[in-house]
Amino acid sequence: MNLLKILTAGVFATVAFSAAQASASVLDTVKQRDVLNCGTDNTAPGFGYLNTTTGQMEGLDVDFCKAVAAGVLGDASKVKFVTVTDKSRFDAVLTGQVDVVFAHTTIKPARESSIAIDFLPINFYDGTGLMVKADAGIKEFGDLDGATICTTQGSATETVLTAAFKARGWKDSKVLTYENLEKLFSALNSGRCNAMSTDKSALAAWAGNAPAPTDYLILPDTLDKSPFGGFVIANDSKWRNALRWIEYGLFQAEESDISQANLAEKLKSEDPFVQKFLGVDGGYGKDFGLSDDFIAQAIKAVGNYGEVYDRNLGPKTKMYLDRKGTPNALWTQGGAIYSPLWN
């Protein structure tokens, strides 16, 4: 009968545990644990990439993880990076393995309606593109009728490609899916794939990191838009709101010209908005369950959005994606990076 007792206890524990989990916000869990479990890719240069020379994780998504850790826990080093793939990223949040995922994830309705996740604001505007070997004689998407086009499994690109074939009435074109970008790139190099399709930023990054970037050609076509956002478990507005406003804080900081470099100076500013924004006098954090200086902490860790962008995708990087004239520019410069009103 001992077995029975154990079984009964197990079942009650499960019920009690799931009930307890439902009531607590992830925000409280993270604070209690004092470490943020952040899901990122580690094969996407510019977004989430394990730099093999330094052994450090780097990228736009990685910096957003750090900003969240700094904003919530006051220390950007209190973040544990959990590698997620295109396929595993949603389950990682659903099972509580990670608290938030920043992994160049395209925001689309089916994901919010059928998977129990809520998206955070768009942190990068991308588009689905195609890359071929420069010597293949392919100049545009129209040349690829009958070709094998490869992408990663579980990505939005899978359905985008299928829809593009259908729209053009192509019958012989095939979509071949691989586990991750590394295998995908090898398959393109070997010639198995006539074209590799994923978000344009990732294509630029892979071509840029290759020994001979001129061997590759990114086709001018953009098959569809691809807005990226982080995401958290559904129905936890306390957690989601905290993260949303940390993200908006980075946007607003750029707009208000507060950067990692001038933070010390701005903390002494007489401007009442800056004082409140950085938590010197009052602040916005308390009601979100954060400390009032949460934005100052985030900026101290990674800088404002413009600095994050430049560090990972700017002119000094191998993949260099120009911000000017794209939605990724600040709204004041004609882009779409826009924070709601703070005052």
Added chain:
Amino acid sequence: MTIHETSAVRGMVDHDHLKSRRLRNRIRHEAIQFGVIAIVVALLGMLAYAVKSGLAEKGIRFSFSFLANTAGFDISEGWTLTSGESFLPDFTLFSPDMTVASAFVTGIFNTAKIAILAIILSTVLGTMLGVGRLSTNWVVRNLCFWIVEFVRNTPLLIQLVFWYFAVVLRFPPMASAAHLYGLIVSQQGVYVPALSWVGGVSILSIALATLILVSAVGAIFDPIKGMRRVCVPAAVICFALLFVRGGVELNFPVANKFKASGGTSISPEMAALLLAIVVNSASFIAETVRGAIDALPKSQWEAAASLGLSRRYTVNDIVLPQVFRVVLPSFGNQYISLTKNTALGIAVGYPDLFNIYGTIANQTGHSLEGIIIVMASYLILSWIISTLVYWANRRLNPTGVPR
């Protein structure tokens, strides 16, 4: 009343008493068993309820209705069943506007295709390697030994990646691929000429096709000794007639810009997965075969030698038939394990069941329901294999025959 009668009566009473006690015991025993089962069922029910309410609290819906939705994604190869005309299932190539359920069927088809081919090929190759390890030829013996040792002692996943990226994808591109009597070997796949039925439905062609089939079955099973000698030429002649009459046509693959059309093809992913699994399983099967041959009494070899049989006949007619009776259960284990190993196909992009499940889970968000379907499918595949092996074992080892 005699003493006998008294004792008989007492015996009867005793007997009744015993019987009722036995009955009581049995009832108690059954009641306990029933109680335990009831508790286990109740616990499982509670667990299912807890899981369901836990999922509901997290906002995760549990339902199989997504199976009827349109898939919307493509699968690089594979056939499926779909509801065709007048509710009869239609066996066709998968296309993105079919349902999610059809996508699952495509996955099961691709998994079963690899499993069946791998079972046949690895049995043949494994037996050859196993016998080769006992060869009198030094080169053959050592070659087989090293192949088996090397393959058995490295992980299958690494072998698979090796076969794919280092072997299959090193084939020439389509433009410069070798054309050998219609055979095209390229990194887009291996294309072979295929037969296609063009004759339509005529009595003569159907009769010829039936004759070919009957002769082929006769040649394979050879029911009366020597039938094979009649059946093989008969099949060849019938086929030649059919071919000349234009009933069937050889369909040669033709290379075009990106791949080839016509004929029948094996994709690079399938080729790599098949190679990896066949070579890996064959090396395990080889060890089983070698062990069984070693375990065979030496007198069997000596008896064959004293009859003047050559080594080839000894192995083929004396040794292997006895070995197969012994090794079949171990083969069954190997078959089941290789079937489950096909799930590694995802590493090279082969759209097997597990790979397609990944896509479905991501596009629909129903990963829990999907994994239940996947597990049930693998379970059923494994059961089918073990049932077939059990049946074959019964055929080879009739009860009462000593091994």
